[in-house]
Amino acid sequence: MTNKKDDLALINFKCDRDLADQFKKVVKEQGYSQSLVLRELMKEYLKKNAEIEPLDK
Numbered sequence: 001m002t003n004k005k006d007d008l009a010l011i012n013f014k015c016d017r018d019l020a021d022q023f024k025k026v027v028k029e030q031g032y033s034q035s036l037v038l039r040e041l042m043k044e045y046l047k048k049n050a051e052i053e054p055l056d057k
Contacts, residue, residue, distance in 0.1 A: 027037050 023037075024034060027034050
């Protein structure tokens with residue numbers, strides 16, 4: 001049995017502070033987590049730009 005934590009990766013990146021602040025504000029207002037929104041953006045990017053299908057988890 002695989003531990004779910006073993007299947008997770010942590011990604012850190014830099015962006016403009018204003019962009020980050022605006023993002024945090026909007027996702028909070030919409031009731032989403034930042035992680036959820038970023039995961040969905042990554043999946044959409046892969047669907048449009050990759051030759052392989054992203055994992056749907």
